Amino acid sequence: MTAPGTSRRSLLVGAGLMGAAAAGLATASPASAAAPETAAPASAALPELHGPWRPDTEDQRFTLVVMPDTQYMFDGDAIHPAPIEASFRYLLANAEDDNIVFMAHLGDLTQNGQAGEFAAIGEAFTVLDTHQVPYSVLAGNHDINSGKDDQRGPSPYLDVFGPQRFRGASSFGGASPDGYNTWHSFRAAGREWLVLALDWRPSAAGIAWARKVVADHPTSPVILTTHEIVGANNYGDEAQLSDFGQQLWDELIDGSDQIFLTLNGHFWPPARTVKTNAAGHDTHLHITNYQDRYYGGAAMIRLYRFDLARNTIDVDTISPWILGQAADSLNELQRQEIELTGPQDRFSLDIDFTERFSGFAPVAPRPGRPVGRMLIPGTVAYWRFDGSHDTDRVQDLTGRGNDLVKQALPGAADSALTWSDQYHPDQPGHASLYFGGDKDGSGPHGAYLRTVDSAPLNAATFAAGYTFETYLKLPADWDGNRNAWSAILSRWGMSGEAGKTGGDPQEPVVTLSLSGGAELQWCVYPVDLTTSVTNWGHLLPLNAWWHVAVVNDGRHTTMYVDGCPVVRNPATVNHGLTSLGGPWLLGGYEYNGKIDQIMHGFIGDVRITDRALSPREFMNA
Known part of the structure; x- marks a missing residue:
């Protein structure tokens, strides 16, 4: 940003361009459009370089200079x-x-x-x-x-x-x-x-x-x-x-x-x-x-x-x-x-x-990574979809029993929840699930997954911190009028039932949702507060894959998109997540004790840990 009163010319002169005057080189003036007969040699007034010419060869930004006739x-x-x-x-x-x-x-x-x-x-x-x-x-x-x-x-x-x-x-x-x-x-x-x-x-x-x-x-x-x-x-x-x-x-x-x-x-x-x-x-x-x-x-x-x-x-x-x-x-x-x-x-x-450049230098997709590499210390649930095309039951690959089972709303077609071979380029598992949900005047439509009743995850409060990660893609036909406030991941249980008095008593105690503007929202009721704490992401362009992570270190919560922290991360001190013992929902959103919306889009690998991860530990690292 140029400071007030600073011209572009003064900036360039400061960078070593005041050569015509400083070096005695030709300067055309109203009185004479021709250069003086004597000109300084080409080496005059050269800027000092720090060592030999050495551009950054890995930087994704670079400049080619072109000089015509x-x-x-x-x-x-x-x-x-x-x-x-x-x-x-x-x-x-x-x-x-x-x-x-x-x-x-x-x-x-x-x-x-x-x-x-x-x-x-x-x-x-x-x-x-x-x-x-x-x-x-x-x-x-x-x-x-x-x-x-x-x-x-x-x-x-x-x-x-x-x-x-x-x-x-x-x-x-x-x-x-x-x-x-x-x-x-x-x-x-x-x-x-x-x-x-x-x-x-x-x-x-x-x-x-x-x-x-x-x-x-x-x-x-x-x-x-x-x-x-x-x-x-x-x-x-x-x-x-x-x-x-x-x-x-x-x-x-x-x-x-x-x-x-x-x-x-x-x-x-x-x-x-x-x-x-x-x-x-x-x-x-x-x-x-x-x-x-x-x-x-x-x-x-x-x-x-x-x-x-x-x-x-x-x-x-x-x-x-x-x-x-x-x-x-x-x-x-x-x-x-x-x-x-x-x-x-x-x-x-x-x-x-x-x-x-794909025809002569295609970029090879990142190879899939084995499940064992993704089960880092603290992992309490890990779901991925490349091992089976089954959408009725998805196994928790940690072996802890946090399996997911399909829940279809009345009238849901088989296409409401399907296996897909699409995935984020940096995703460990090379597959995803497509949720075809939406909502109109008659209510929500589609199918989602929920943890089984015996899942240990249902009671977990994450008092020492947590990291929730997932991959998602919103298709080109995603419509805020029909698909707003669907959840990628949420927890069953109304805040009012949990004695939380500082928010909407009918909303769930935990949800990672999408606003009508396709903005990510992590809205949770921590165990130590009576009100909610909300992290907001930016508008997600459609028809593109994204990695999302929400990290709590026992004091603060930070949302990351593709490993980058978003701007609206609140400074509110909070820890833990309220639990009423209900299931976790993948692709489903509960409001007022019933399903209110179903995800419209793709969800890839999902991993939950009971500690704060650094970005270099994320699944996309």
Whole structure:
């Protein structure tokens, strides 16, 4: 959160971006749009790094930086490296905070492909080499003889950015024999990712080489970069494949399921589209190019912020060169280019990475765990449903006799309580029970389970603490109007009968229920209080599996969802659970001495212990 009176620019300057002024680099002013003839070397005003470039390779959040056409800044004797140097300083200054893992240039590094132009931009790139920043470049049509494919032979581009430049880089994988196509890799979110950097016009041999690179890394997601694939006529239009882009799609992208994102420059304005490949999966195709804008795009960069935990890529477009200048020195055109916020410049992509990569890198489900491993010290009841499809009686696997028996309401169909092969990915037992209950004007419908009359659990008060755990999923048709206040687990017995005077005398003494908004509610009457204590969870999205745990350490009760504590955990000191000797109900809720609602959804493994567990001891740990 930015403090009042603090600008975004001041934050970036504080991060080491005030390079244009501090280093004596080019700054355009209203009086002069051109850079001074003398510019500081690329190494000036670099931020201090703590050791070598070392992103967090296991973090589910990481950033890929993309730089499109920089040709107008390296045009004959009009050499203006300041913007690109500022962008490189941004990478260095924000490497750790943004977890930047790679930078990809999209070609047209220079305007004319001349040796002097390449010498200048090659010098600018030494900043990244010095700090071992992984990056890729590729030849655009202005960098080489564009009338020939990658068999064109020697060029100033190869002299400066050929494979020899990358030989010592750990991210460099290799190059095609001609040197114009390269592949690179980086590790992020616990896996290897590939970047294919293809020439302006890869030959048939170049395409075959690219196919082999992909085939040699069969489980790696691939980002394909080249200078031309898609374009758009007007800002806001959906991107369309160019003629060459269609050829590349037909010969490489469509049949390579690993290629999930393509990036190109060349055309403007920026645009994007999504195409379905031969495997039935989405491929995102993006064009980003700002050379048509003020100062040739000022070496703008696009930040692709991957977040695999959220299944999202958030995209931003900024000009570090302009951001790093003092506000009072900016001319009118610069002020418009600081940060681009149009829908083609700042946007988010929703990608279910697990599903998208399932065709080549499926995530194996966690193996089931034997019952014995789950019977940790203090376990007083454990029910799971993978050993039998019987819904009439479920055995307590602790051997303590807390077995469950089916109770069907009048008129309940066989489908009211059924066995299911669905389960939470981290669940020890690979099965669940489906409860098809609901409630309308005529009352509740369905079937539930209850502990047998002789179950020791019926009398337990958990004076020293407890942990109740279960897995659940609410189906897509869960409806708060029909399914509200159903219980996942509850205890028979009204609070009024137990002498509790501080709440609803007709509600049960213990219940783990769901509100009309699909919020979890642990409402209990402790043995030492005359009123109830309630923990509230947040709204649970439908059609998703969740692990829920409620823990009491003898003084306080904490609810966890997927191992994370919720916000509404009361500070009330309490211990124990009131018992009237009645049964525990799985999937059933009693009110005023009768069944009032039946669960609508799936319940997986259920474990109860008579002590407080830490999250690392939960069933999903």
